[in-house]
Amino acid sequence: MTFDKINRRAHLYLGLFLMPWLLMYGVSSFIIIHHSWFPSDKPARELLFEKTYSRTVNMQGANNSPDLRATAQEILKDCDLEGAFWVDKPKPDTLHIDRFSFRDSISLTYSIKDQKLKAERRARRWSEVPIQMHVRGGYGQPGFWQKFWGLLVDVACFGIIIWVASGLLMWWRLPRFRAWGAIAVGGGILSFVLLVWTL
Amino acid sequence: MNALPATKELATPATEIPLSKISRLVRRVHMFTGLFLTPWMLMYALSTLVMAHREYVDSFYSSKNPALITERELDYSRSFSTNTPREQIAQQILQDLRIDGAHSVSGGRNERPLVIQRQHALPQRRITFDASKSKIVIEKEERRASTFLERMHRRRGYNQPYTLEDTWGFTVDVAVVTMAFWSLSGVWLAWEIKRARFWGGLSFATGLGLFALFAALI
Numbered sequence: 001m002t003f004d005k006i007n008r009r010a011h012l013y014l015g016l017f018l019m020p021w022l023l024m025y026g027v028s029s030f031i032i033i034h035h036s037w038f039p040s041d042k043p044a045r046e047l048l049f050e051k052t053y054s055r056t057v058n059m060q061g062a063n064n065s066p067d068l069r070a071t072a073q074e075i076l077k078d079c080d081l082e083g084a085f086w087v088d089k090p091k092p093d094t095l096h097i098d099r100f101s102f103r104d105s106i107s108l109t110y111s112i113k114d115q116k117l118k119a120e121r122r123a124r125r126w127s128e129v130p131i132q133m134h135v136r137g138g139y140g141q142p143g144f145w146q147k148f149w150g151l152l153v154d155v156a157c158f159g160i161i162i163w164v165a166s167g168l169l170m171w172w173r174l175p176r177f178r179a180w181g182a183i184a185v186g187g188g189i190l191s192f193v194l195l196v197w198t199l
Numbered sequence: 200m201n202a203l204p205a206t207k208e209l210a211t212p213a214t215e216i217p218l219s220k221i222s223r224l225v226r227r228v229h230m231f232t233g234l235f236l237t238p239w240m241l242m243y244a245l246s247t248l249v250m251a252h253r254e255y256v257d258s259f260y261s262s263k264n265p266a267l268i269t270e271r272e273l274d275y276s277r278s279f280s281t282n283t284p285r286e287q288i289a290q291q292i293l294q295d296l297r298i299d300g301a302h303s304v305s306g307g308r309n310e311r312p313l314v315i316q317r318q319h320a321l322p323q324r325r326i327t328f329d330a331s332k333s334k335i336v337i338e339k340e341e342r343r344a345s346t347f348l349e350r351m352h353r354r355r356g357y358n359q360p361y362t363l364e365d366t367w368g369f370t371v372d373v374a375v376v377t378m379a380f381w382s383l384s385g386v387w388l389a390w391e392i393k394r395a396r397f398w399g400g401l402s403f404a405t406g407l408g409l410f411a412l413f414a415a416l417i
Contacts, residue, residue, distance in 0.1 A: 012399060013395075013398060015382075015385045017402040019386070020407055020410035021406075021410065026375045026382070029375045029378075033371060102417060133414075136417075137251035153251055157247045163233075171234060177230070188234065191235075195320075195363070196351070198363055199318075199319065199320040
């Protein structure tokens with residue numbers, strides 16, 4: 001197998017494998033840019049439970065600090081709701097955990113003073129789902145699948161860089177398109193640089 | 200000498216039937232849009248990596264945020280009536296300084312200085328107007344590749360009353376529509392290469408399966 005063929009096949013197979021991610025980034029970017037075209041009202045929250053709960057919480061840390069996250073993770077484990085989350089302190093005696101997934105968001109509010117834990121779920125609108133996928137990346141959230149998603153986002157990024165490199169090479173191997181291709185590449189670089197320079 | 204097989208495969212499908220005009224057009228549009236949008240795609244890929252690995256990237260710098268370096272300090276004698284909206288004051292200051300463009304405004308109330316963040320791509324500037332001293336301080340942000348990439352990634356256009364912003368927004372729209380086109384045309388072009396159907400189908404099914412699994416799991 002020649003290098004050219006490996007290059008073409010890498011471009012093709014990588015493209016087919018990463019197609020759902022590319023489509024998701026395209027659709028979600030469109031929704032983000034034109035957010036006013038999409039409904040902004042949020043579906044109502046449904047109460048999952050409200051119960052008496054007791055746990056010692058060190059409220060010294062900043063929002064989403066490692067200490068606070070460790071406590072939040074314990075609370076989520078107690079409620080069998082482990083997964084990706086964000087934790088903050090809306091009041092000095094209240095801990096709020098946003099346990100989020102692509103499909104929904106569960107809001108847990110723990111009142112330290114009243115020793116009460118309340119959980120409410122809100123389903124996401126269809127237009128929120130691709131945005132949630134778009135903004136998720138990295139390895140900061142607990143759990144194997146969360147980290148695997150982070151890995152796939154990295155793969156998508158390197159995939160795009162490989163597409164660019166392999167695409168340029170494929171174009172260069174087509175002598176009759178060199179001139180028009182050079183105009184396309186040059187035009188793109190020039191437009192980009194000009195916009196960046198003036199923006 | 201290696202150019203011949205590549206040309207042959209790209210120009211003729213494995214079925215040995217000459218490409219239809221539409222297929223040829225799709226192939227060309229796929230290639231030329233890819234070549235034109237190379238800088239945008241590289242910027243989005245690199246900036247996503249920067250954001251996904253923020254802590255690692257930050258470890259290369261001495262501070263979390265880029266330092267602000269004072270560029271100019273000047274007297275500013277124009278006065279504004281107390282009921283002038285701060286957005287209007289900011290716009291007037293930017294016009295007077297000849298650096299009008301996309302910006303955000305904060306402060307300027309309760310006798311606090313008005314702070315304008317002028318959103319230059321290279322580099323961002325902070326303009327502080329202290330009405331009580333009739334002074335303006337212009338600070339320039341230290342250049343950082345990571346900050347530049349992240350800022351360009353987040354910039355979406357259309358949300359400021361400037362043609363340049365709309366132009367940027369339009370290029371992002373073009374990139375978005377083209378991404379969808381690359382995906383769909385890629386499947387079609389792959390289908391035309393008979394010898395690549397099996398592995399192509401497997402790549403496509405694996406990607407789609409994994410994506411669906413994640414959509415359901417997390």
